[in-house]
Amino acid sequence: MIQIAVLGYGTVGSGVVEVIETNKADINKKAAADLAVKYILDLRDFPGDPYEGKVVHDYNIILNDPDVSIICETMGGTKPAYEFTKQALLQGKSVCTSNKELVASHGPELLKIAKENHCNYLFEASVGGGIPIIRPLNYSLTAEHIDSITGILNGTTNYILTKMDKEGVDFDEVLKEAQDKGYAERNPEADVEGYDACRKIAILSSLMSGKNVNYEDIYTEGITRISSADFKYAKQMNKSVKLLALSRDTEEGFFAMVAPFLISREHPLYSVNDVFNAVYVHGNMLGDSMYYGRGAGKLPTASAVVSDVVDCARHQGKTIMCFWDEEKVEITDIKCARRKFFVRVPADRRDAAMGAFGALAEVNVGIAEEFAFMTQEMSEKEFDEKIEKTGGCLNRIRIMA
Amino acid sequence: MIQIAVLGYGTVGSGVVEVIETNKADINKKAAADLAVKYILDLRDFPGDPYEGKVVHDYNIILNDPDVSIICETMGGTKPAYEFTKQALLQGKSVCTSNKELVASHGPELLKIAKENHCNYLFEASVGGGIPIIRPLNYSLTAEHIDSITGILNGTTNYILTKMDKEGVDFDEVLKEAQDKGYAERNPEADVEGYDACRKIAILSSLMSGKNVNYEDIYTEGITRISSADFKYAKQMNKSVKLLALSRDTEEGFFAMVAPFLISREHPLYSVNDVFNAVYVHGNMLGDSMYYGRGAGKLPTASAVVSDVVDCARHQGKTIMCFWDEEKVEITDIKCARRKFFVRVPADRRDAAMGAFGALAEVNVGIAEEFAFMTQEMSEKEFDEKIEKTGGCLNRIRIMA
Numbered sequence: 001m002i003q004i005a006v007l008g009y010g011t012v013g014s015g016v017v018e019v020i021e022t023n024k025a026d027i028n029k030k031a032a033a034d035l036a037v038k039y040i041l042d043l044r045d046f047p048g049d050p051y052e053g054k055v056v057h058d059y060n061i062i063l064n065d066p067d068v069s070i071i072c073e074t075m076g077g078t079k080p081a082y083e084f085t086k087q088a089l090l091q092g093k094s095v096c097t098s099n100k101e102l103v104a105s106h107g108p109e110l111l112k113i114a115k116e117n118h119c120n121y122l123f124e125a126s127v128g129g130g131i132p133i134i135r136p137l138n139y140s141l142t143a144e145h146i147d148s149i150t151g152i153l154n155g156t157t158n159y160i161l162t163k164m165d166k167e168g169v170d171f172d173e174v175l176k177e178a179q180d181k182g183y184a185e186r187n188p189e190a191d192v193e194g195y196d197a198c199r200k201i202a203i204l205s206s207l208m209s210g211k212n213v214n215y216e217d218i219y220t221e222g223i224t225r226i227s228s229a230d231f232k233y234a235k236q237m238n239k240s241v242k243l244l245a246l247s248r249d250t251e252e253g254f255f256a257m258v259a260p261f262l263i264s265r266e267h268p269l270y271s272v273n274d275v276f277n278a279v280y281v282h283g284n285m286l287g288d289s290m291y292y293g294r295g296a297g298k299l300p301t302a303s304a305v306v307s308d309v310v311d312c313a314r315h316q317g318k319t320i321m322c323f324w325d326e327e328k329v330e331i332t333d334i335k336c337a338r339r340k341f342f343v344r345v346p347a348d349r350r351d352a353a354m355g356a357f358g359a360l361a362e363v364n365v366g367i368a369e370e371f372a373f374m375t376q377e378m379s380e381k382e383f384d385e386k387i388e389k390t391g392g393c394l395n396r397i398r399i400m401a
Numbered sequence: 402m403i404q405i406a407v408l409g410y411g412t413v414g415s416g417v418v419e420v421i422e423t424n425k426a427d428i429n430k431k432a433a434a435d436l437a438v439k440y441i442l443d444l445r446d447f448p449g450d451p452y453e454g455k456v457v458h459d460y461n462i463i464l465n466d467p468d469v470s471i472i473c474e475t476m477g478g479t480k481p482a483y484e485f486t487k488q489a490l491l492q493g494k495s496v497c498t499s500n501k502e503l504v505a506s507h508g509p510e511l512l513k514i515a516k517e518n519h520c521n522y523l524f525e526a527s528v529g530g531g532i533p534i535i536r537p538l539n540y541s542l543t544a545e546h547i548d549s550i551t552g553i554l555n556g557t558t559n560y561i562l563t564k565m566d567k568e569g570v571d572f573d574e575v576l577k578e579a580q581d582k583g584y585a586e587r588n589p590e591a592d593v594e595g596y597d598a599c600r601k602i603a604i605l606s607s608l609m610s611g612k613n614v615n616y617e618d619i620y621t622e623g624i625t626r627i628s629s630a631d632f633k634y635a636k637q638m639n640k641s642v643k644l645l646a647l648s649r650d651t652e653e654g655f656f657a658m659v660a661p662f663l664i665s666r667e668h669p670l671y672s673v674n675d676v677f678n679a680v681y682v683h684g685n686m687l688g689d690s691m692y693y694g695r696g697a698g699k700l701p702t703a704s705a706v707v708s709d710v711v712d713c714a715r716h717q718g719k720t721i722m723c724f725w726d727e728e729k730v731e732i733t734d735i736k737c738a739r740r741k742f743f744v745r746v747p748a749d750r751r752d753a754a755m756g757a758f759g760a761l762a763e764v765n766v767g768i769a770e771e772f773a774f775m776t777q778e779m780s781e782k783e784f785d786e787k788i789e790k791t792g793g794c795l796n797r798i799r800i801m802a
Contacts, residue, residue: 019544019686029724030543124541130687132541139540140533142431143420143707268693271672285420285704286531286694292669293690303686306544314722321715323430
């Protein structure tokens with residue numbers, strides 16, 4: 001019997017308990033042991049809940065119980081999750097988490113503590129919810145040199161952008177609807193400004209490089225400036241707008257960023273719609289591969305946490321390999337990145353734009369007040385200079401090659 | 402230092418050597434050991450090849466060398482691959498294979514021998530080439546009850562169908578072109594008749610059920626009857642035709658089959674084109690997930706074989722979990738499966754069809770000699786009875802729900 005404690009009885013935490021209960025037979029077979037939830041830590045009480053007897057308010061009860069060998073940290077945030085996780089690992093208790101903030105900010109340190117204490121810190125659920133992506137990167141693509149990751153890593157923004165694309169409505173309207181449906185938070189900043197996707201691509205970039213990519217170094221731009229007009233132009237170009245989180249290991253440097261991109265109908269990420277997430281990975285032998293599924297939600301996320309619990313159960317006293325050193329990756333300035341841009345300027349700046357950009361391809365959807373075009377490939381720095389010469393723009397969206 | 406032998410220096414075998422050489426640093430780091438190819442077994446000599454000195458013709462040299470602990474079986478076929486694999490495992494040497502025929506026909510027996518001899522029989526490369534799918538099923542989706550797998554598992558047929566869809570040409574013409582380009586074999590039967598996909602879905606179905614699905618029990622229909630006219634109708638219905646390999650664990654029984662299906666534009670498998678493969682997996686907690694990539698080719702397949710080598714290197718003397726018992730899965734008769742069908746009959750059988758099928762939805766693309774329609778949902782048995790009453794059909798294609 002392997003005893004588990006769940007920290008935080010919110011959406012994911014209660015999902016973990018539900019998954020372990022619902023799929024008990026399958027899970028115990030795979031874990032080669034019987035798993036049982038012994039404690040649930042929460043500030044609240046849950047009268048009437050079938051697990052109310054397992055709820056405790058003092059973390060020390062869990063920490064001091066030698067029977068508990070695996071802890072599921074589903075609290076989110078770094079306080080007190082960081083301290084709780086560290087204390088558990090120091091005692092040799094493995095921790096499985098869905099907490100991308102904590103993994104992004106303290107991943108290598110916690111992995112090191114786990115290793116020193118012969119236990120595990122696993123975080124499959126921290127990126128892409130239920131999509132297996134951490135494990136494929138760590139254990140499947142081991143013969144590859146991975147040089148590029150491109151992800152749709154936030155379900156809320158993908159839902160909003162899909163709606164805008166399909167229904168031609170504006171950002172504010174869709175956001176309100178998404179909030180009413182519970183797909184977006186009342187305070188949607190972490191999603192719509194790209195902060196959530198930023199934490200996730202920091203984690204994936206770290207695993208890709210084997211070193212530490214600091215999420216604070218990643219250029220991050222949200223979707224709040226994307227309008228229904230942008231989608232009109234996108235359609236005309238056989239493209240759509242997606243919030244992409246990407247990471248590139250190139251000869252010119254290591255690039256990582258989060259921003260809305262125009263993406264062509266032929267690209268496999270184009271068809272990733274609604275709350276679905278996907279991670280597109282390029283390796284030097286394998287070429288392109290993609291991992292697709294529900295990037296959030298109670299049960300998909302909980303399923304990923306429990307898959308980590310199974311892994312811990314099978315590796316008691318042994319640390320599973322994970323290459324994520326504390327050594328910092330120097331992120332190359334985004335100004336050096338080269339790409340094409342889609343630009344909208346007021347109609348009276350048409351000549352100025354043509355003067356500044358030279359060769360450009362006009363895109364016309366019949367909006368008389370505007371002049372819209374695609375640029376040639378150039379660095380972000382060159383683009384900024386040219387757009388300043390033009391007198392500024394209404395909007396510009398990067399184009400995924 | 403871990404010494405490896407490669408059996409068969411053909412496309413995949415030479416790819417294995419190339420991957421190990423090219424990505425040496427990454428691979429040795431992940432394997433926590435230095436890997437070296439000591440022998441290459443082949444009937445031929447390879448004068449001038451940089452590895453010609455490693456080529457041997459007698460398997461006993463490999464078998465009797467205690468330094469060799471991992472063998473890559475990239476010969477294909479069951480003779481002599483089956484005997485060679487068995488002999489290696491009996492000596493405690495792990496075997497990593499791309500040989501779907503052997504895995505489909507002797508998987509559980511070889512896994513058992515590996516377990517008894519504290520070594521591993523791994524086969525990530527046997528399905529989906531470079532796409533990580535065996536490992537995700539075995540180690541990632543461990544908290545799931547997987548009830549459905551739908552795959553595009555054969556690159557050659559997917560290339561042919563994509564061409565037919567995009568260019569409106571007929572099967573024979575595209576097949577010839579594919580053969581000229583080397584995408585299809587001179588004897589294309591294994592691909593175009595669905596036999597290759599059948600072996601692969603047998604392997605995935607076995608892992609899904611944990612028991613043994615005999616590939617000979619799987620209803621298999623190829624793509625040779627699909628015509629350019631079928632694609633005209635498909636387009637009209639916003640669908641395409643794909644050769645799908647599927648497996649369903651339902652209350653009515655366990656279904657497995659390979660056949661061409663009409664699939665809607667909204668389905669993620671619709672956009673899987675050319676030589677790409679994808680596996681669509683449904684779990685009771687996770688919902689839908691998909692794994693996409695190059696399903697064949699020298700380096701992608703070799704990369705998967707080498708990822709198994711890395712796993713073996715990290716688990717010397719220890720058998721990695723794999724649930725695939727010898728106990729047979731009873732496959733339910735396909736006649737009991739329920740679905741909708743697309744049907745084309747000669748124009749003069751229009752009334753007969755309407756009489757037999759009752760409610761149906763006509764599909765018209767202006768081919769005067771035909772009457773084409775979609776049926777309601779019914780069992781395959783009912784369909785066969787009704788089509789017999791109609792007097793037969795020009796073609797019928799199943800529709801993916």
